[in-house]
Amino acid sequence: MRTVPISTIHVVDDDAAMRHSLALLLGVFGHCVLEHTGAATLLDAPGHLSGCIVTDLRMPVIDGLEMLARLRAAGSLVPVVMMTGQGDISTTVRAMKLGACDVLEKPFAAALLLDAVRAALAVESGAPAANDDDATFAARVSRLTGRERDVLHLVLRGRTNKEIGQTLEISHRTVEIHRARVMTKTGCECVQTLVRRAARTAML
Known part of the structure; x- marks a missing residue:
């Protein structure tokens, strides 16, 4: 498994069990993990975000795509990894066009998430990702x-x-x-x- 740079990871998911599970996994690798039940807290101060965001796509009030669109509109370039349990081509295309680093379809292996986070953090740090x-x-x-x-x-x-x-x-x-x-x-x-x-x- 590739080494994942240590950084701040914002986990956004209204499903508490999923959110805690992801936080535990990422925390094991030494990341500072901040849990969010929704997009509102992230959108309050988009210019001060660092690290990367791991977010569910389908959430009440503000879904993952809308959150990503608002972040980009506010000038935030924080890398985002999307998760979805109901993936379709058009949604994946839209997410990637908005600047998502990756779109993971649930259920996914832990290694796949860690690779996606590694790539996202490489983008955030300006380091060249493996190509x-x-x-x-x-x-x-x-x-x-x-x-x-x-x-x-x-x-x-x-x-x-x-x-x-x-x-x-x-x-x-x-x-x-x-x-x-x-x-x-x-x-x-x-x-x-x-x-x-x-x-x-x-x-x-």
Whole structure:
């Protein structure tokens, strides 16, 4: 497991059990963990935030996306890792476009969260994050056929297979074949991973 720099982590989740569990995990690695039941306290003084934020996406009053949008509008560049139990492509794309460092779909392994926090803290400190995976992804995308790239770009825009077929005037089955080849050739196990890597390589 990679070493995670020690820093302040703001955990935002209205689910007390989940919030405490995350705080315990991150605290074991020496982080100063501040728990928040909602976004309000973070939005009170966005310019003074440091470290990174680990937040649930779906929360009452102000959800994770709205919180991220308000932070960016206020000029805060604090890195944010999103968590969601109901991930979909359009939500992931929107979060990444707003500047989320990562979007994790629940349930996730502890190592995945720690890697996401490590990358977020690297952004916060200005240190270069490991980019081998991004370079590999970009190289793999460059080897896609023209039609596979067409499908990829529409997937990244949140289009369904039916919508992709209508746009490209190809059958549903043909879309499925091209989409499967895109996933295989890029080495992505799921669409959320595809979106994250595309965002990091400025494809979104």
